[in-house]
Amino acid sequence: xxxxxxxxxxxxxxxxxxxxxxxxxxxxxxxxxxxxxxxxxxxxxxxxxxxxxxxxxxxxxxxxxxxxxxxxxxxxxxxxxxxxxxxxxxxxxxxxxxxxxxxxxxxxxxxxxxxxxxxxxxxxxxxxxxxxxxxxxxxxxxxxxxxxxxxxxxxxxxxxxxxxxxxxxxxxxxxxxxxxxxxxxxxxxxxxxxxxxxxxxxxxxxxxxxxxxxxxxxxxxxxxxxxxxxxxxxxxxxxxxxxxxxxxxxxxxxxxxxxxxxxxxxxxxxxxxxxxxxxxxxxxxxxxxxxxxxxxxxxxxxxxxxxxxxxxxxxxxxx
Amino acid sequence: xxxxxxxxxxxxxxxxxxxxxxxxxxxxxxxxxxxxxxxxxxxxxxxxxxxxxxxxxxxxxxxxxxxxxxxxxxxxxxxxxxxxxxxxxxxxxxxxxxxxxxxxxxxxxxxxxxxxxxxxxxxxxxxxxxxxxxxxxxxxxxxxxxxxxxxxxxxxxxxxxxxxxxxxxxxxxxxxxxxxxxxxxxxxxxxxxxxxxxxxxxxxxxxxxxxxxxxxxxxxxxxxxxxxxxxxxxxxxxxxxxxxxxxxxxxxxxxxxxxxxxxxxxxxxxxxxxxxxxxxxxxxxxxxxxxxxxxxxxxxxxxxxxxxxxxxxxxxxxxxxxxxxxxxxxxxxxxxxxxxxxxxxxxxxxxxxxxxxxxxxxxxxxxxxxxxxxxxxxxxxxxxxxxxxxxxxxxxxxxxxxxxxxxxxxxxxxxxxxxxxxxxxxxxxxxxxxxxxxxxxxxxxxxxxxxxxxxxxxxxxxxxxxxxxxxxxxxxxxxxxxxxxxxxxxxxxxxxxxxxxxxxxxxxxxxxxxxxxxxxxxxxxxxxxxxxxxxxxxxxxxxxxxxxxxxxxxxxxxxxxxxxxx
Numbered sequence: 001x002x003x004x005x006x007x008x009x010x011x012x013x014x015x016x017x018x019x020x021x022x023x024x025x026x027x028x029x030x031x032x033x034x035x036x037x038x039x040x041x042x043x044x045x046x047x048x049x050x051x052x053x054x055x056x057x058x059x060x061x062x063x064x065x066x067x068x069x070x071x072x073x074x075x076x077x078x079x080x081x082x083x084x085x086x087x088x089x090x091x092x093x094x095x096x097x098x099x100x101x102x103x104x105x106x107x108x109x110x111x112x113x114x115x116x117x118x119x120x121x122x123x124x125x126x127x128x129x130x131x132x133x134x135x136x137x138x139x140x141x142x143x144x145x146x147x148x149x150x151x152x153x154x155x156x157x158x159x160x161x162x163x164x165x166x167x168x169x170x171x172x173x174x175x176x177x178x179x180x181x182x183x184x185x186x187x188x189x190x191x192x193x194x195x196x197x198x199x200x201x202x203x204x205x206x207x208x209x210x211x212x213x214x215x216x217x218x219x220x221x222x223x224x225x226x227x228x229x230x231x232x233x234x235x236x237x238x239x240x241x242x243x244x245x246x247x248x249x250x251x252x253x254x255x256x257x258x259x260x261x262x263x264x265x266x267x268x269x270x271x272x273x274x275x276x277x278x279x280x281x282x283x284x285x286x287x288x289x290x291x292x293x294x295x296x297x298x299x300x301x302x303x304x305x306x307x308x309x310x311x312x313x314x315x316x317x318x319x
Numbered sequence: 320x321x322x323x324x325x326x327x328x329x330x331x332x333x334x335x336x337x338x339x340x341x342x343x344x345x346x347x348x349x350x351x352x353x354x355x356x357x358x359x360x361x362x363x364x365x366x367x368x369x370x371x372x373x374x375x376x377x378x379x380x381x382x383x384x385x386x387x388x389x390x391x392x393x394x395x396x397x398x399x400x401x402x403x404x405x406x407x408x409x410x411x412x413x414x415x416x417x418x419x420x421x422x423x424x425x426x427x428x429x430x431x432x433x434x435x436x437x438x439x440x441x442x443x444x445x446x447x448x449x450x451x452x453x454x455x456x457x458x459x460x461x462x463x464x465x466x467x468x469x470x471x472x473x474x475x476x477x478x479x480x481x482x483x484x485x486x487x488x489x490x491x492x493x494x495x496x497x498x499x500x501x502x503x504x505x506x507x508x509x510x511x512x513x514x515x516x517x518x519x520x521x522x523x524x525x526x527x528x529x530x531x532x533x534x535x536x537x538x539x540x541x542x543x544x545x546x547x548x549x550x551x552x553x554x555x556x557x558x559x560x561x562x563x564x565x566x567x568x569x570x571x572x573x574x575x576x577x578x579x580x581x582x583x584x585x586x587x588x589x590x591x592x593x594x595x596x597x598x599x600x601x602x603x604x605x606x607x608x609x610x611x612x613x614x615x616x617x618x619x620x621x622x623x624x625x626x627x628x629x630x631x632x633x634x635x636x637x638x639x640x641x642x643x644x645x646x647x648x649x650x651x652x653x654x655x656x657x658x659x660x661x662x663x664x665x666x667x668x669x670x671x672x673x674x675x676x677x678x679x680x681x682x683x684x685x686x687x688x689x690x691x692x693x694x695x696x697x698x699x700x701x702x703x704x705x706x707x708x709x710x711x712x713x714x715x716x717x718x719x720x721x722x723x724x725x726x727x728x729x730x731x732x733x734x735x736x737x738x739x740x741x742x743x744x745x746x747x748x749x750x751x752x753x754x755x756x757x758x759x760x761x762x763x764x765x766x767x768x769x770x771x772x773x774x775x776x777x778x779x780x781x782x783x784x785x786x787x788x789x790x791x792x793x794x795x796x797x798x799x800x801x802x803x804x805x806x807x808x809x810x811x812x813x814x815x816x817x818x819x820x821x822x823x824x825x826x827x828x829x830x831x832x833x834x835x836x837x838x839x840x841x842x843x844x845x846x847x848x849x850x851x852x853x854x855x856x857x858x859x860x861x862x863x864x865x866x867x868x869x870x871x872x873x874x875x876x877x878x879x880x881x882x883x884x885x
Contacts, residue, residue: 057824060457061480061719077828081835082866150643170644171848259575260646261839262848276838277831282451282475286828 054288074289083273088297091248091269097181098188098249099241105189107230110196111222129190141255144183173266176257180267184252199233200226235309235316242305246297250275270294392492394433398723400730403439403453403461405446405471406779412771416747420774424734424743431737432729438778447472454481457720462727464718465782466517468711469596474820477516482716483724484514493728494518496736497783505710508817517714518731523784526669526807527708529580530697532657532676533664536690537564547696550588550631557640560663571664573641574651578845579838580666584698585628591704592617595816595876598823599834601841603869604876608704611815612884614877616869618837619861629844629853636847640664645846660684660691669697669803677796680769695803703810709817715782735783742788747774753790760793821879829868836863 023030049064054074056067078084109129116122135143147154148169156166169175203226211221248269257267259276274290302318310317409417417438425435439461441450453461454476464482466473476482490498497518509517531547533556538546541559546552560570583602586592593611594602604614618625635641642648657665658681665675676693678685685691699705715731717724733740746753746761752774754764763769791797823830840860843849849856 059480060455073828077831080828080868081832145644145647149647168643170647258647258649259838259842261842262646264839273835277835282448282455282472282479283827284455286831 051288051292053285054292056285058283058285074283074285075293077277077286078290078293081273081277083268087268087270087273088246090266091271092245094177094180094248094269095241095245097177098184099238099245101181101185102188102192103234103237103241105185106192107196107227107234109189109193110200111226113193113197114200114226115218126190129193131190132187133191135187137251137255140183140187140252141258144179144256148179170260171262173263176263176267180252180256183256184249187252195237196230196233199230203229232316236318239302239306239309239318243298243302245301246270246294248272392725392729394726394729396433397429398434398726399437400434400462400723400727401437401439401460402463402465402730403441403450403718404465404779404782405441405443405450406777407442408440409777412768413773413777416752416772417774417777420743420747420752420778423748424740427737427740427743428730428733431733432726434723434726434730436730436734451476454718455479457481457718459718459720459722461718462721462723463731464716465779466714466716467781468517468709468714470712472597473517473711473714473716474511474597477511477716481719482516483719483721484516485518485717485728487515489725489728490515490518493725494732497732500736500785500787508710509714510818511820517711517716518735518783519710520713520715520781520783521710522786523713523789524786524804525708526804527712528697528699528705528807529584529666529668530672530695530700531664531666532672532693532695534560534684535692535694536688537663538694546694549696549701550585553696554631554634554638557635557664558638561638561640564663567663568656568661569642570638570640570662571666572648572651572653572656572662573645573666573846574648574653575646575842575846577666578842580698581632581845582628582841585624586617586621587699587704588701589624590617590621591702593704593706593812593815595819595821596709596814598821599830599837601834601837603833603837604873606815608812612880614873614880616873619864619869622857622861625844625857626853629847629849629857632845633847633849633853641846646842646848658682658684660687669695669807673795673800676799677792677794679794680763680767697803697807705807705811706815707807707811707813709814711817713781713783731783734780735785736788738788741785742790744778745775745780745784746790747772755790756793758793759790761790762793819880819883821876823875826868826872826875829872832867833864833869833872836860836867 017025053064053067055069055071056064057070057073058064059067113122113126116125132140145153148156148167150156150166150168150170159166169179207225208221211225216224248271250269250271253267253269253272254275257263257272270290274287278286306318408414421436421438428434428436439453441453451472454464465471466476466482468474473482487498501519501521505519505521506515509515509519531553533547533553535546537560538552538556540563541556543552543555547556557570560567564570579600579602583594586602591608592602592605592615593608594605598604601618603618604616606612607615653662654665654667654671654675656662657675660683665671672693672695675682676695684693697705715735717727721727734744735741742749749755750764752763752767752772754762756762763772837860840856840863844853844856844860
């Protein structure tokens with residue numbers, strides 16, 4: 001940028017600076033934003049026209065826009081299965097459990113970490129909590145199977161040694177909601193707590209000092225300073241998470257439940273159903289139609305929740 | 320300090336996720352670089368002379384026109400043809416052997432058509448998804464595609480535009496021997512909408528009807544002097560094995576996918592139903608031997624038989640035929656376990672049995688136990704309901720994204736019809752991977768190691784084998800095999816729906832739903848894992864199938880079938 005440019009920018013009256021004037025004025029900020037802008041443009045906006053694939057009979061050779069338009073026929077498969085409601089319900093309930101329990105546990109862990117005095121213990125426990133996040137879902141599936149299977153599983157091995165009756169979780173759909181939530185928490189809590197831990201580190205040390213001087217104990221400090229300071233973070237993370245509430249965690253469910261149809265009543269989510277059903281004809285269009293349905297529902301939920309938060313306290317809403 | 324820890328953790332997380340994204344598969348270029356391997360001149364000369372002779376013979380058959388055309392083809396540019404097949408990529412010593420063979424083969428291919436071949440593997444784990452995905456990429460990474468109408472989605476891919484429509488001119492010019500060797504009515508079966516998409520493996524005798532391979536010696540011990548010949552016999556056999564052979568890992572280390580063949584097998588054994596291939600995993604729609612072109616749905620009509628099936632499978636589950644958590648058992652190696660005597664049964668097709676019943680090096684049960692013998696109970700034995708395989712059970716297609724479809728055809732024509740290329744590609748290098756004995760049968764040379772030298776198990780060329788060139792494997796138990804084949808030949812019917820490639824666009828959603836419902840219930844029924852009575856679960860399944868539209872699909876298929884056959 002040349003000097004004359006910036007001189008011009010200053011010369012223009014504030015209110016009538018216009019779009020390009022703004023660009024020049026905030027050039028440094030914009031420059032810093034460029035990676036993020038490029039990222040979102042490339043990965044979120046450029047693929048948008050591809051939504052069209054949900055409305056065509058996709059032909060590899062002809063491409064997305066050359067294929068035949070068939071309207072809403074791709075959505076028919078979702079509605080005609082008669083399972084749309086139970087699948088959506090399962091997906092949303094699991095995600096609610098993941099979001100609520102996941103965040104509560106992450107906050108508790110972050111606060112506990114913050115309160116820890118012994119440095120080595122703190123770091124060791126943080127690393128140990130974080131590690132499961134790096135284990136591939138496929139391996140988690142294998143681990144769970146080796147723990148829980150009836151013939152050679154670790155748990156049943158112990159039960160047998162203790163002379164107790166063996167447990168057969170892979171034939172009992174009712175235990176899986178609990179098991180899946182536990183597995184999810186085991187894997188994700190360490191990662192989720194990092195964000196909260198960072199937010200706690202960002203709290204002004206002076207306030208905490210002041211509360212100590214005023215004689216607040218640890219619990220009061222948490223209740224009246226840390227938790228209120230985390231509120232914006234919690235709300236933002238919650239809003240982000242709610243946007244994906246209709247999108248199931250395919251890796252977790254598919255690798256752990258697999259294609260055991262005995263357990264589908266309580267474990268079948270939109271993703272796993274679509275995967276199985278479309279495997280027979282490998283239909284990109286149907287899969288995109290389902291993705292579009294999930295995104296639309298997610299969009300509506302985010303708008304509603306954001307609207308509600310705006311009503312209650314505009315400061316905390318996203319937009 | 321805290322912030323430092325945090326930033327380190329965050330950046331590690333980022334690096335990990337980046338690494339995870341970058342770890343896509345690439346490979347298959349090592350083989351090509353080794354074309355300059357040294358060769359034994361003497362052996363080469365004789366082999367070359369032989370080939371020259373046989374080539375002359377075949378070309379004469381193919382006609383003069385092709386000869387003239389072939390000389391006009393411009394092959395000045397050296398190209399690499401990628402051949403896509405299902406199978407696990409060999410590693411270590413096996414990979415070296417494979418590379419040696421490919422180097423030799425590519426030398427010939429370079430000389431004849433100035434092209435070289437590379438193998439693109441679709442690993443067995445989730446093979447169908449990866450297979451379809453690779454085709455859908457359409458980036459020219461594969462040229463020749465091994466495919467099948469019954470187990471590899473040949474028709475859906477042809478309809479989706481993944482395969483190149485092969486014009487007669489193209490075939491005549493670039494694959495003249497293949498064109499000449501496949502009769503016109505077989506080409507008809509490879510057409511969709513008037514265009515040829517597949518080159519069928521129609522000159523290779525094999526049986527791919529399913530059944531149970533079992534230990535004949537143990538069946539005799541169980542009182543079945545004549546072996547297993549019905550599902551009831553199987554119950555007796557399994558019960559006996561469970562009680563008398565506690566040393567086994569499992570009676571049958573089944574995985575959760577076996578339900579489909581078992582259910583199909585039960586129906587074949589109790590009705591004269593003939594299924595239409597390739598519509599869905601389960602054999603839901605088809606005709607009957609007496610009336611092939613009237614669509615029926617045995618899963619809806621044969622209620623009593625299905626209830627019996629559900630009851631028998633419950634009994635098998637209680638006997639402990641398979642692992643308790645069979646539905647989550649995904650990593651079963653049952654066939655290899657059968658070879659070494661850890662299990663007592665294997666469910667697969669006749670072709671697999673021909674291997675398992677033979678005293679090969681890999682099948683150690685025969686060396687360990689002199690009395691060991693493997694019998695085969697084929698589905699449909701009780702009712703003589705045996706259908707010969709469709710010629711598109713194995714076929715080669717050319718990817719629509721291939722940059723060199725002409726050269727791909729030329730390479731295929733060679734590995735399918737040229738004895739030298741064929742033997743290299745299927746058996747490996749003579750003297751290393753195979754030998755021909757005095758009787759003209761194929762044996763293994765001294766120092767042969769089946770785990771590393773078996774080229775046949777690496778190139779997985781199931782898309783154009785050719786009985787004119789095929790050399791019988793000496794280790795196979797031909798007496799027994801020929802006996803069974805003769806039995807089949809007496810009762811078999813040809814696959815009747817070879818030309819029936821229905822347009823399913825309007826009913827695809829219903830087919831998907833029926834398939835999903837059927838799969839879910841049949842898994843529970845076939846492994847006896849259902850709750851409630853057999854009658855209840857079968858009725859529940861039939862209700863769900865009715866709701867999913869099984870009758871609408873049958874009606875639509877009937878309409879299309881009438882248009883074709885009546």
